[in-house]
Amino acid sequence: MKICIGEAEYNVPLMIADFQNGGLKKFYKSELVDLAELPKPDRHLIRKNAYVTPNAMQATRGCVHSCAFCSVAAFNRYKMRTRPVDHVMEELKTLGKYVLFMDDNIILDNAYARELFRAMIPLKKRWFSQCGIGIAEDEELLELAAQIGCRGLFIGFESLSEQTLSAYSKHCNRKRNYRDVVKRIHEAGIAICGGFVFGSDEDGEDVFENTLQFLLESNMDALQSTRLTPFPGTPLFDELDKEGRIVDKDWSHYDFFHVVHQPKQMSCETLDKGTAWLQQQFYSYSNITRRVGKAFGYLSSETIFKAMLPLNLGWRYKLTSYGAFKLGNYFQKSGIN
Ligand code: SF4
Known part of the structure; x- marks a missing residue:
């Protein structure tokens, strides 16, 4: 090998x-690669069907925060790198109208984000990216992002619990009003896919129902919910390994669909089924329909039909294929909920 x-x-x-x-x-x-030296990808070689879109690129890489579970931060050695704006513009001009930025947090370097966004004004793109929660509080940057065609953001909310955020060292999310965050971003006409992680030491069995309630009430447009996964190389892995709580070291199971550690306040089975139940509920046809209906109040029909609805149906399909919907049924029948 x-x-x-x-x-x-x-x-x-x-x-x-x-x-x-x-x-x-x-x-x-x-x-770590110097992003000014990135080669130009030959996009003719991309098998278009294998990806959500072949129009994916990066302007920045990495993150300076140190969330205990995060492989991105550990992989990038807790550093963030930016690519020269003119290089990004050159690549952007070769892509179609819809672009996916694969950045870990496109606004982490605020000055860089402003420079990039201003340069993008004439391009009239429609784009999506991962982004920090801070964009909701930076009115000017949020407006600029919307003006240059931002139509969807993935935001790692991770948990509703302050204790969990503190335990994860996700300080950048602490003391935020998540409902307000969602509302402000919606007001800018931008859809949100929220990332949530389950299985922290502070999570009790009621975490699934409480989180679902928040997701539905706040009108979250899409959800990526995962079982806490302590990737090797992260502080979380070291801590759980020291405590003898890593129950599975088959690395092929480190895919967010398996439980590989022993949670403190629930069984591995409850974590597995509870996460599946939440996914099943959030992506039920009735909730998708309700969400889409409400979204006409704050998102454009282009955003709904080109991004939000396909994302919801895509997640539903993926989760059904992975057996999450069946597993979710079992959670309810077992009487845990
Ligand atoms: S979870 Fe997000 S904020 Fe935290 S280290 Fe990873 S990329 Fe940065």
Whole structure:
């Protein structure tokens, strides 16, 4: 087995050269890539059906925060890098109208985000990205994002509990009014996919119902809910491993669909079924229909039909294929809820 550690841009050319010379090494370990040196991707090689969109790119990478469970921060060594704005613009001009930024938090460097967003004004794109919760409090940046075509943001809310956020070291989300965050972003005409994680030491069995209630009442447009997954290399993994609470070290199970650690206030089975139940409820046809109906009050029909509805149906399809809907039924029947 040959192992490539770190980002691909520096490693893969070396691996190919060594392969061509018949001398592949066992390990390739890369320094963090300088984003000014990123090669231009040859998009003709992309198998379009294999991705949500081939029009995906990055303006920034990494995050300076240190949330205990986060593999992004650990992988990027708790640093954030930005790509020269003119490079981003050059690539953006080669893409279609709809663009997906694969950044970890596109507004983390506020000054950079403003520079990039202003440069994007003439492009008239429609774009989506991951983003920090702080955008809701920066009225000017939020308006600018909407003006240049931002139509959907993925935001990692993680938990409704202050104790859980504190335990995760997710300080950037603390003491925020999540309902207000959703409302302000909706007022800008932007849809939100909320990320929530279940299985912290502070989570009791009522966490699923409480979170569902918030999601439905706040009109969250889409949901990514995951079982807490302590990836190796993160502070969370070290802590749980020390406590002997990692119950599964088959790395193929570290996919957010398996429970691999022993929660404190519920069984592994409850965490598994409770997360599935929440997914089943949130993506029921009746809730999707209700959500879409309400969304006409704050999102454009283009955003609803091009992004929100396909995302909801896509998640429903994916979760059904993974058996989440069946598992969710079992949670209810078991009487835990
Ligand atoms: S969870 Fe988000 S805020 Fe926290 S370290 Fe990861 S990318 Fe940064």
